[in-house]
Amino acid sequence: MTLLEDAASKEPLELFREVTEDSYVDFSWQRRWKEETGGRLLGYFPVYFPEPIAHSLGFLPVNILGASGYIELEKATAHTQSFVCSISRSTFELAATGHLDHFDALAFTNICDVARNLSGIIKRNKPDKTVVYLHMPINNAVPHAKDYLYAEYGRLVEKLEPISGRKLDMEALRRSIALYNEKWELQHRMEQLRIERPWLLPYDEYYYALRAGQLLPVELYVEKMRSFLGEVEKRDRKQQDKIRVLVLGDFCEQPALPLMRAMEDAAYLVYDEAIIGPRWIGRVNEAEEDPLMALVKAYTDNLRPLTTRYHPLIDKQQHIAELVKDLRIDAVLFLVPKFCEPALYDFVIRKLALDRMHVPYVKLEYEESETTFENARMTLETLAESIIFG
Amino acid sequence: MSATAKGRALMSEEAAQYKVPKEYNQAVALQSQLVRKYFEDVAAAAAKGKKIAYGLVEANPIEILRLFDIPVVYPEVFSLQISYKGGALPLMLAAENEGYSTDCCSYVKSGVAAVPPIGTGQTPLGYVPKPDIAVLTYSGCQIYIHWWEQYHYWTGAKIFTIDIPYVRDYERDHYVPRHDIRYVADQLMNVISQLEQLTGIRYSEEKLREILTYTADAWDHWRMALEMGKRVPTPLDGYFEAIYYMSLITLTRGDKTTADYYRFLVDELQRRAEAGIGPTPEEQFRLVFEGVPNYPYYKEWWSLFKRWNARGVAGTYPKVAGVVDYFRFNPDKPIETIAEYMIHAYCNWNMLMRADLLKYYVDAYKADGVVIHSIKSCRSFSMGQGDFKEYFVGMDIPTLIIESDHVDPRYYSEAQMRNRIDAFFESLALRKGLK
Numbered sequence: 001m002t003l004l005e006d007a008a009s010k011e012p013l014e015l016f017r018e019v020t021e022d023s024y025v026d027f028s029w030q031r032r033w034k035e036e037t038g039g040r041l042l043g044y045f046p047v048y049f050p051e052p053i054a055h056s057l058g059f060l061p062v063n064i065l066g067a068s069g070y071i072e073l074e075k076a077t078a079h080t081q082s083f084v085c086s087i088s089r090s091t092f093e094l095a096a097t098g099h100l101d102h103f104d105a106l107a108f109t110n111i112c113d114v115a116r117n118l119s120g121i122i123k124r125n126k127p128d129k130t131v132v133y134l135h136m137p138i139n140n141a142v143p144h145a146k147d148y149l150y151a152e153y154g155r156l157v158e159k160l161e162p163i164s165g166r167k168l169d170m171e172a173l174r175r176s177i178a179l180y181n182e183k184w185e186l187q188h189r190m191e192q193l194r195i196e197r198p199w200l201l202p203y204d205e206y207y208y209a210l211r212a213g214q215l216l217p218v219e220l221y222v223e224k225m226r227s228f229l230g231e232v233e234k235r236d237r238k239q240q241d242k243i244r245v246l247v248l249g250d251f252c253e254q255p256a257l258p259l260m261r262a263m264e265d266a267a268y269l270v271y272d273e274a275i276i277g278p279r280w281i282g283r284v285n286e287a288e289e290d291p292l293m294a295l296v297k298a299y300t301d302n303l304r305p306l307t308t309r310y311h312p313l314i315d316k317q318q319h320i321a322e323l324v325k326d327l328r329i330d331a332v333l334f335l336v337p338k339f340c341e342p343a344l345y346d347f348v349i350r351k352l353a354l355d356r357m358h359v360p361y362v363k364l365e366y367e368e369s370e371t372t373f374e375n376a377r378m379t380l381e382t383l384a385e386s387i388i389f390g
Numbered sequence: 391m392s393a394t395a396k397g398r399a400l401m402s403e404e405a406a407q408y409k410v411p412k413e414y415n416q417a418v419a420l421q422s423q424l425v426r427k428y429f430e431d432v433a434a435a436a437a438k439g440k441k442i443a444y445g446l447v448e449a450n451p452i453e454i455l456r457l458f459d460i461p462v463v464y465p466e467v468f469s470l471q472i473s474y475k476g477g478a479l480p481l482m483l484a485a486e487n488e489g490y491s492t493d494c495c496s497y498v499k500s501g502v503a504a505v506p507p508i509g510t511g512q513t514p515l516g517y518v519p520k521p522d523i524a525v526l527t528y529s530g531c532q533i534y535i536h537w538w539e540q541y542h543y544w545t546g547a548k549i550f551t552i553d554i555p556y557v558r559d560y561e562r563d564h565y566v567p568r569h570d571i572r573y574v575a576d577q578l579m580n581v582i583s584q585l586e587q588l589t590g591i592r593y594s595e596e597k598l599r600e601i602l603t604y605t606a607d608a609w610d611h612w613r614m615a616l617e618m619g620k621r622v623p624t625p626l627d628g629y630f631e632a633i634y635y636m637s638l639i640t641l642t643r644g645d646k647t648t649a650d651y652y653r654f655l656v657d658e659l660q661r662r663a664e665a666g667i668g669p670t671p672e673e674q675f676r677l678v679f680e681g682v683p684n685y686p687y688y689k690e691w692w693s694l695f696k697r698w699n700a701r702g703v704a705g706t707y708p709k710v711a712g713v714v715d716y717f718r719f720n721p722d723k724p725i726e727t728i729a730e731y732m733i734h735a736y737c738n739w740n741m742l743m744r745a746d747l748l749k750y751y752v753d754a755y756k757a758d759g760v761v762i763h764s765i766k767s768c769r770s771f772s773m774g775q776g777d778f779k780e781y782f783v784g785m786d787i788p789t790l791i792i793e794s795d796h797v798d799p800r801y802y803s804e805a806q807m808r809n810r811i812d813a814f815f816e817s818l819a820l821r822k823g824l825k
Contacts (some may be wrong), residue, residue: 079777081793083493083766088773113532113770116556120741121777131560133740137573138528138535139553144576151569155559310528310535312551317543336491341769344491345498345536346498349543351489357783363489 001229003032007220011349012228013205016212023062023215024070025094029261030062031102033217040164043103045091045118046138046252047111047308048277050295052176052284055218058164063214063275064100064286065254066090071097079121085339086367087253088114095122095129104163105130107156111252111308113340138310140300143262149296173291177284179218186225187213187279191271193232198244198268200235203260210275241261243330243384246323247272248350251307255366262377263333266384271368272325272335273307280306307346316346319354324359330387331378332361337368361388400674400819406697408671414662417655418490418634424651425637429468429515435461435547436519436774441588444521444541447711449529449554449732451578453601453724457594462525465501465537467641468518472500473685473797477514480796484508495767496797498537507544521547522587525581529554530710530737548804550584552577554732557739559618564716564743566733574729595724597802601644602721602728611652612639613714618659620755623673625662627795628755629702630692631669633683636708673817674699678707678751680778681763681771686799694808695761698815703755706748709736713747752787758818759788765796788821790814 007015022029034041042059054061066087075096076089094100106129108119116133123131124269134152137145157168190209193201209228213221244267251273263269281298288294303311305319323329332354337344347363354361364376409415436442443455445462472478478500485490485499485750488508493598505520524547526538541547555570582593615635619628627633635655642648643662662668677695679702684691694703709715717734720727736744760782764772775791782789794811795801819825 013780077776079780080774081764081769081772081776084769084773109555111534112772116532117741117770117773119558120560121746121774124742124745124781133556133558133560135555135558135570137553139551139577140576141551142580143571143579145553148569148573151567152555155567310539311550312549316539339493339769341494341533342536344494345533345540347491348489349539352543 001376003029003036007216012224012231013208015216015224016160016208016228016303019215020208020211022213023065024068027062027098027099027102029215033060034102040104041102042105043161044109044240045109045115046087046105046275046277046279047218048299049107049109050153050156050299051218051278052170052173052180052295053153053292055180056173056176057157057160057168058166059104059160059329060217062103063211064091064094064106065211065214066368067094067370068254068256071099079125080118083339084114085253085337086369087337088118092118092122094217096125102302103129105132105160107132107134109134109136112340130159130163132156136301136309138297139312141312145300146293146296149300150293153292170291177291177294178286179222180278181283181286183213183218184224184278184281184283185226186222186229189229190225190232191279193229195270197239198270199237199239201232203264203269204257205232207257207260207274213278214275224378231348241388243267243387244270244328245331245333245380246270246327246329247333247335249307249334249336249340249343249347250274251276251343252297253340253366253368255335256368256370259366259370259376261371263380264379266377266380267331267333269333270329271323276306280304316349320350320353321357324354324357329359329385332359333382334361334363336363336365338365400824401698401815405671405699406693407694410662410667410669414658414665414667417495417651417658418631420651420654421634421637423797424647425641428641430547432461432463433517433519436517439524442519444538444547446525446527446531446534447640448531448534448735448737449527450525450640450711451527451552451581451728451732452642453598453605453728454578454582454585455525456601456644457598458589458591460585460589463518463521464641465504466497467637468504468513468515468586468664469497469500469797470685471515472504472513473799474688475514476686476799478686478797479799481509482800491529493766495533495537495761496795497767498533498540500797501537502540502544505545520545523547526551526607527554527565527732528552529732530556530735530739531768533770540557550581552581552732554735554738557733557743560740560742563746566730570733571726571729574732575584575725578725578728594825598724599721602719602724602785604646604649605644606719606721607649608639608643608652609712609714609719611649611656612636615652615655616657616704616708616714618656618805620662620786622676622756623666623668624676624703625659625668627669627702629677629679629707630683630695630703632702632708636711640711668701670696670699670701672699673701674824675759675815675822676701676703676755676757677706678702678748678755678760679759679763680760680775682707682765682768682796683763683797684765684794684802687802687804690804691807698811700815703757706736706744711735713739715747729739740779745778748778748782749785749787752782759814759820762789764791764793766793766801767795767797788814788818
């Protein structure tokens with residue numbers, strides 16, 4: 001049985017969980033995919049990467065999300081500082097110990113200084129590996145940003161074409177965009193389901209379904225996701241008396257799933273930023289004459305805040321006020337990865353707005369490898385009780 | 391006291407306390423005087439109701455702000471100066487009280503906490519006004535963006551953004567795509583038109599060229615001064631002293647006074663070289679420094695090296711405002727040259743180029759080893775410094791990594807620092823056959 005036949009025979013959730021757990025360290029699923037299809041693998045670091053470009057050139061774009069505590073940090077301890085985030089350190093360890101060797105290219109963007117320097121030290125230690133660093137624009141309010149990003153995507157294409165042996169074909173790119181739009185629609189549908197009826201879909205199932213979208217071929221994922229959501233929407237489960245919590249800060253490093261389960265015992269986590277990039281980008285305009293420019297505009301004209309992307313026209317305080325109102329939020333949980341400066345600064349900006357609105361919030365720090373969650377559970381429980389019992 | 395086989399002291403408190411004779415150390419005093427005047431001028435301008443801009447050290451387009459007669463405050467500079475004068479801790483605590491984590495950059499914390507609404511603007515340096523506009527030059531430091539956002543949300547300051555792409559092509563050394571230069575240049579023109587509206591002053595390319603001529607002159611002499619570190623013995627400490635000397639190239643570049651200052655500096659260093667005078671009584675060790683210094687204990691920290699008669703021959707930190715070894719200003723192409731200057735800030739260079747620059751310093755400046763000061767606050771500098779160490783050790787270049795912070799005094803432990811540094815020099819002495 002081939003890999004894809006095997007995948008087709010599996011229940012969606014079983015497949016989603018399997019590929020997620022495989023992606024902590026091994027990526028054996030992707031290795032087999034490469035062997036069986038002759039395709040190319042591109043690994044990319046969070047938060048956002050224009051997947052349709054890689055897809056149209058014959059790559060399987062795969063999100064590298066750290067080792068979630070499943071690898072011992074040995075080389076990373078020597079090569080990186082102790083006061084940087086765990087996802088960067090474990091990603092370095094994965095690269096240095098050969099776990100990313102079967103990826104034909106690795107891509108990084110300017111989400112933070114740590115990720116940026118990580119790209120460089122991986123290149124220095126793996127000189128034969130193609131490492132692409134994309135500088136995504138931050139001055140998105142000026143017209144030149146589009147020309148710049150268009151040229152930058154052109155630079156990405158120049159790096160990838162020789163690896164796959166394919167030239168960029170605009171019609172192929174348009175088809176890839178359409179496929180990724182389908183993926184976005186389904187993830188958006190799941191997002192809405194969590195907002196409206198979070199009791200139907202436990203956090204870990206939601207997480208597996210999200211993460212698998214960054215690991216599987218998009219064609220297979222779309223098919224499985226459609227079937228999965230159909231099943232979830234038919235579920236008959238009772239709503240519990242829980243507060244509705246907005247989770248902010250988990251946009252890059254992955255919190256341990258037991259931590260999120262512990263949180264969910266105390267509250268409905270109706271919206272969070274897990275694997276936010278592909279959800280944040282929204283629907284890319286398939287009707288745009290130039291599909292590469294469509295991807296550019298989806299990025300530069302996007303007025304939804306993203307901690308790792310500055311946009312001069314965005315008011316983050318107004319946005320959190322709207323989120324709290326629109327999602328009927330009772331409290332905000334700032335779930336901040338240890339040493340993640342972007343999240344730490346956005347915390348201050350957003351908390352100032354919440355203070356003015358008298359919306360309760362708590363801040364918890366986490367690391368991908370942590371194993372004790374009682375303190376976190378108790379903190380959120382205490383907050384929930386104070387809201388429910390006034 | 392550590393002694394050589396010949397009985398000569400390798401390490402001494404006398405060397406630690408050594409001061410360059412006054413007649414050979416006037417540039418530091420002049421620099422202090424000019425920096426003080428700069429702060430006074432800014433405070434006076436604010437008192438007269440002039441609009442104040444906040445600027446960043448890396449990639450600051452001071453020539454353009456000078457053209458529009460806008461006084462610029464550099465929070466990095468006032469933060470480090472406050473820390474140098476021992477005033478950082480209350481600002482750290484005030485910022486943390488507002489929700490800033492101990493893991494946030496201490497430049498940001500002291501910069502935000504010093505001015506209203508968290509602080510009063512009254513600092514050990516005198517009055518520091520809050521910003522009316524904040525010129526965001528995103529080059530080499532992502533935290534710049536978050537920092538400027540803090541000012542925006544706390545004070546309402548309008549942010550003028552200039553996005554500067556990273557030098558990022560790992561296959562082509564020093565390669566800067568044309569679209570990067572065009573993007574930065576276009577944004578500069580965009581900022582210029584905003585400044586025209588703000589000030590009512592018309593942009594003059596001729597005037598900008600004139601300002602840039604002073605800049606180019608100061609820049610060339612700044613490079614000449616730093617390159618004196620190649621001499622054996624070196625007449626200057628290319629790290630500890632260069633950090634004093636670098637203030638004006640950031641703060642007041644683009645006028646005659648600053649250009650004259652750097653001529654004066656080169657002249658003084660030349661006189662030092664001729665008289666055989668340097669920053670320590672003699673030159674026993676030659677070191678290359680990577681990283682931001684420790685400002686709260688600057689002199690104490692420096693003395694840990696001076697006591698071994700060690701001189702910094704070159705350092706990367708004095709290049710944060712531009713890799714002077716590599717880049718030259720061209721006043722004939724004013725906008726393009728400023729764009730290129732902004733791209734070539736040290737931390738905007740990728741890690742391969744940074745490692746190569748350090749290796750070049752070791753070779754060209756005939757250094758005995760590399761000292762990496764890794765500060766907790768600045769991941770732009772620090773992330774991957776461990777990798778540098780592995781790289782240099784692999785090439786048999788003695789390398790020491792030490793950790794503290796540039797502003798927050800809570801991360802400095804003199805005993806630990808001294809032990810690490812002493813052990814490093816002991817091994818260097820053995821290697822050089824001094825023991």
